[in-house]
Amino acid sequence: xxxxxxxxxxxxxxxxxxxxxxxxxxxxxxxxxxxxxxxxxxxxxxxxxxxxxxxxxxxxxxxxxxxxxxxxxxxxxxxxxxxxxxxxxxxxxxxxxxxxxxxxxxxxxxxxxxxxxxxxxxxxxxxxxxxxxxxxxxxxxxxxxxxxxxxxxxxxxxxxxxxxxxxxxxxxxxxxxxxxxxxxxxxxxxxxxxxxxxxxxxxxxxxxxxxxxxxxxxxxxxxxxxxxxxxxxxxxxxxxxxxxxxxxxxxxxxxxxxxxxxxxxxxxxxxxxxxxxxxxxxxxxxxxxxxxxxxxxxxxxxxxxxxxxxxxxxxxxxxxxxxxxxxxxxxxxxxxxxxxxxxxxxxxxxxxxxxxxxxxxxxxxxxxxxxxxxxxxxxxxxxxxxxxxxxxxxxxxxxxxxxxxxxxxxxxxxxxxxxxxxxxxxxxx
Ligand SMILES: Nc1ncnc2c1ncn2[C@@H]1O[C@H](COP(=O)(O)OP(=O)(O)OP(=O)(O)O)[C@@H](O)[C@H]1O
Numbered sequence: 001x002x003x004x005x006x007x008x009x010x011x012x013x014x015x016x017x018x019x020x021x022x023x024x025x026x027x028x029x030x031x032x033x034x035x036x037x038x039x040x041x042x043x044x045x046x047x048x049x050x051x052x053x054x055x056x057x058x059x060x061x062x063x064x065x066x067x068x069x070x071x072x073x074x075x076x077x078x079x080x081x082x083x084x085x086x087x088x089x090x091x092x093x094x095x096x097x098x099x100x101x102x103x104x105x106x107x108x109x110x111x112x113x114x115x116x117x118x119x120x121x122x123x124x125x126x127x128x129x130x131x132x133x134x135x136x137x138x139x140x141x142x143x144x145x146x147x148x149x150x151x152x153x154x155x156x157x158x159x160x161x162x163x164x165x166x167x168x169x170x171x172x173x174x175x176x177x178x179x180x181x182x183x184x185x186x187x188x189x190x191x192x193x194x195x196x197x198x199x200x201x202x203x204x205x206x207x208x209x210x211x212x213x214x215x216x217x218x219x220x221x222x223x224x225x226x227x228x229x230x231x232x233x234x235x236x237x238x239x240x241x242x243x244x245x246x247x248x249x250x251x252x253x254x255x256x257x258x259x260x261x262x263x264x265x266x267x268x269x270x271x272x273x274x275x276x277x278x279x280x281x282x283x284x285x286x287x288x289x290x291x292x293x294x295x296x297x298x299x300x301x302x303x304x305x306x307x308x309x310x311x312x313x314x315x316x317x318x319x320x321x322x323x324x325x326x327x328x329x330x331x332x333x334x335x336x337x338x339x340x341x342x343x344x345x346x347x348x349x350x351x352x353x354x355x356x357x358x359x360x361x362x363x364x365x366x367x368x369x370x371x372x373x374x375x376x377x378x379x380x381x382x383x384x385x386x387x388x389x390x391x392x393x394x395x396x397x398x399x400x401x402x403x404x405x406x407x408x409x410x411x412x413x414x415x416x417x418x419x420x421x422x423x424x425x426x427x428x429x
Contacts, residue, residue, distance in 0.1 A: 022118055035075060056072040073085060130168065151404075236365070238418040260292045271290075311367075312368060324392070342368050
């Protein structure tokens with residue numbers, strides 16, 4: 001098995017830090033792929049001075065799921081890894097169960113990994129998964145491509161977290177051979193053979209074929225460096241606005257709209273294609289899509305949060321614990337009693353010093369800024385004046401565009417803050 005072990009070692013070495021104190025997380029279902037990854041990752045962590053934190057989600061969809069989960073935990077602990085079980089307790093939908101289970105799984109994995117201090121979650125997708133996804137796409141399914149290194153799809157739970165898939169060039173057969181050679185057992189999930197699910201149909205259709213191997217891409221792309229540069233040169237990214245060169249690829253435009261709007265699902269593809277085509281002309285364009293406003297003028301795009309006619313919902317903030325508002329700002333209130341909402345409709349009651357700060361921003365960037373207020377005193381203050389407030393927009397976009405190549409480039413509490421002197425020595429009262 002040296003080929004497989006060398007490939008996985010190289011994939012982990014390329015992306016992960018050595019001798020770091022924080023754990024590397026691993027999504028362990030107990031199936032053959034993730035059991036093999038458990039063995040390979042445990043070996044790597046022992047050699048490279050890292051802790052391994054394995055996470056198993058019990059979807060509570062099968063009467064034996066607790067037994068399967070316990071089996072995964074025992075295997076992880078036997079190899080010296082920490083292990084936690086997470087359960088999907090929410091109501092289960094009557095249709096679209098695989099997609100709902102997937103979303104719940106990613107959210108649980110991301111929340112737990114982030115809170116444990118991990119920045120990377122290892123996933124055990126294989127070359128067979130790539131072949132199955134291709135087959136499903138041919139049947140009309142809309143699936144993203146499996147990448148060896150990509151941001152967690154859970155938002156906001158996955159902020160500052162990347163997924164690493166070091167087995168994308170390995171076949172399921174090789175992984176099971178590794179487990180047999182180590183006398184290790186694994187589970188076969190009966191859902192994998194359930195013909196109601198497209199994934200199972202793909203498995204059955206491809207059983208006789210050899211999977212096509214993928215080569216994984218490394219390092220930031222040209223687009224990523226353009227975006228990182230554009231972000232760094234914008235002095236106002238703390239406010240959640242994004243400026244980009246007008247000639248961005250559609251994929252980058254989608255990532256920018258998603259990041260600026262703070263939403264969890266990307267814009268629908270026909271509307272995105274239509275907007276991208278409009279931007280190809282030289283004319284001025286103003287449009288809204290998926291909760292974002294896009295203004296194209298000359299060679300520059302300004303993308304800001306569109307609060308809509310009804311505005312953005314207000315929320316009470318827990319004291320001394322980071323809470324994400326509108327998928328864009330991580331806010332830690334210093335004491336109980338504070339709520340957060342959008343500036344829209346509250347500009348006139350802002351203190352003049354805060355009004356002066358707001359007026360430095362383009363008009364479209366103002367209404368969705370976060371303001372804090374108390375029940376007893378509804379006069380708003382810009383969030384930065386009261387609470388530690390980090391903007392998640394730029395970090396999310398840079399990660400989505402491929403601008404993060406290594407675990408070291410992720411900071412755990414990622415997010416942009418305003419220049420140190422902007423809110424200094426000025427009373428908002
Ligand atoms: N119940 C689970 N608990 C923890 N990790 C899991 C669980 N189910 C799947 N995983 C992780 O996800 C990987 C892919 O599993 P699977 O192919 O079933 O999911 P998928 O929905 O196709 O993938 P994705 O979640 O990326 O869309 C597994 O190899 C494992 O690393």
